[in-house]
Amino acid sequence: MMAGNVGALGHIPVLLEEVLEGLKIREGGIYLDGTLGEGGHADQILSRYEETHVVGLDRDAEALELARRKLATYGKRVELVHGSFADIEDLMEASDFELVDGMLLDLGVSSMQLDDPDRGFSFMADGPLDMRMDREGELTAEDVINGYSVDDLRMIFYRYGEEKQANRIAAAIVEERAKGRITTTSRLSEIVKGVLRRGKPGSINPATRTFQALRIEVNRELEALEKVLLPGVMRLTEGGRIAVISFHSLEDRIVKRKFKKLEAPCTCPPDFPICVCDEKPMGRIVTKKPITPGDDEVSVNPRSRSAKLRIFERGSIWAQ
Ligand SMILES: C[S@@+](CC[C@H](N)C(=O)[O-])C[C@H]1O[C@@H](n2cnc3c(N)ncnc32)[C@H](O)[C@@H]1O
Numbered sequence: 001m002m003a004g005n006v007g008a009l010g011h012i013p014v015l016l017e018e019v020l021e022g023l024k025i026r027e028g029g030i031y032l033d034g035t036l037g038e039g040g041h042a043d044q045i046l047s048r049y050e051e052t053h054v055v056g057l058d059r060d061a062e063a064l065e066l067a068r069r070k071l072a073t074y075g076k077r078v079e080l081v082h083g084s085f086a087d088i089e090d091l092m093e094a095s096d097f098e099l100v101d102g103m104l105l106d107l108g109v110s111s112m113q114l115d116d117p118d119r120g121f122s123f124m125a126d127g128p129l130d131m132r133m134d135r136e137g138e139l140t141a142e143d144v145i146n147g148y149s150v151d152d153l154r155m156i157f158y159r160y161g162e163e164k165q166a167n168r169i170a171a172a173i174v175e176e177r178a179k180g181r182i183t184t185t186s187r188l189s190e191i192v193k194g195v196l197r198r199g200k201p202g203s204i205n206p207a208t209r210t211f212q213a214l215r216i217e218v219n220r221e222l223e224a225l226e227k228v229l230l231p232g233v234m235r236l237t238e239g240g241r242i243a244v245i246s247f248h249s250l251e252d253r254i255v256k257r258k259f260k261k262l263e264a265p266c267t268c269p270p271d272f273p274i275c276v277c278d279e280k281p282m283g284r285i286v287t288k289k290p291i292t293p294g295d296d297e298v299s300v301n302p303r304s305r306s307a308k309l310r311i312f313e314r315g316s317i318w319a320q
Pocket of ligand 1: 011012013014034035036037038039040041042055058059060063083084085086106107108109110111133224
């Protein structure tokens with residue numbers, strides 16, 4: 001589901017206390033915030049632990065600029081990097097740090113991105129069909145909507161939006177674009193609403209799933225998540241932890257599956273008396289079940305309602 005909107009409040013860090021506690025932040029430690037956004041989590045790490053360092057990464061240059069201003073008081077304790085966490089290996093090579101004591105991935109879009117109609121993420125306000133987190137990226141939502149085949153559109157709405165009416169929505173888009181290029185969020189939203197009758201009062205906006213699917217496709221969000229977890233864990237010091245907050249089941253499933261594989265990578269048949277594949281565990285899953293926000297947090301920050309936090313701890317770095 002799309003993240004909710006907290007408007008003038010700006011972006012409120014989700015599951016803040018749970019993240020800080022889960023990462024076992026310690027004085028003098030170095031932490032990588034792989035989704036710096038508006039710097040909410042990073043600011044709390046830096047202000048509560050006065051000898052920590054944070055490497056803040058974001059693929060959105062505008063978010064980095066906001067965070068740079070917000071975190072300026074911490075001086076050299078902060079290093080900002082522009083790029084995708086999918087490229088963590090190369091980005092860490094270029095940074096001053098080889099290993100970090102903890103890592104945070106707070107997935108999805110920030111309130112700043114959602115609330116700016118010009119970014120085209122939201123069906124709540126009219127704007128260009130853009131949806132790129134990194135404005136240097138080549139593919140926009142407009143390209144997808146006007147250029148993908150009906151089958152590809154159906155596939156992304158079904159797979160990334162879990163939209164049962166993917167067929168009908170894809171067909172309606174193809175019919176409409178034959179009359180003229182679809183360039184705005186409001187036009188797309190109208191097309192989707194024309195296919196799906198409004199649900200019961202209080203249910204989500206009918207365009208929610210289509211917009212989520214498009215955003216995931218434009219930013220290759222699931223591929224980035226698939227790519228980061230193994231190298232991310234390998235870049236942790238012994239006992240270091242990675243915390244991932246996801247906002248929909250597709251992401252959560254990837255994190256859950258990858259963490260399991262990192263904890264128990266052995267591929268030997270169960271009836272083998274000893275392991276011959278030589279795949280060694282990378283550490284242990286800290287959260288057997290995901291941590292979710294309480295009612296108090298959801299009432300203050302509706303965006304947090306679908307958040308799930310999973311944490312993995314790196315074992316001995318000599319075992320692999
Ligand atoms: C939910 S916000 C993070 C908010 C932040 N934790 C805070 O408290 O202010 C997610 C941020 O991650 C960034 N992001 C999403 N996917 C990314 C990726 N693959 N690499 C780097 N940044 C990414 C987005 O641009 C956005 O700024």
